Amino acid sequence: MGKLVCPKCGAEVSVPVHCGKEMHKEGDQLVCWMGYTCGHQDIPEHCGTVMAIKE
Secondary structure, three states: OOEEEOOOOOOEEEOOEEOOEEOEEEOOEEEOOOOOOOOEEEOOEEOOEEOEEEO
């Protein structure tokens, strides 16, 4: 499973799941595998910066 990682401190959290699968990055959003209209959210921040996706 993919992780969201803080580029400043290295903290890791799991990538959110929607409709039974991990969400993926589209621009500055995490999007459901079924598409933006099904589900989307901002990429979380940690230490005041946007987290990066680590596969």
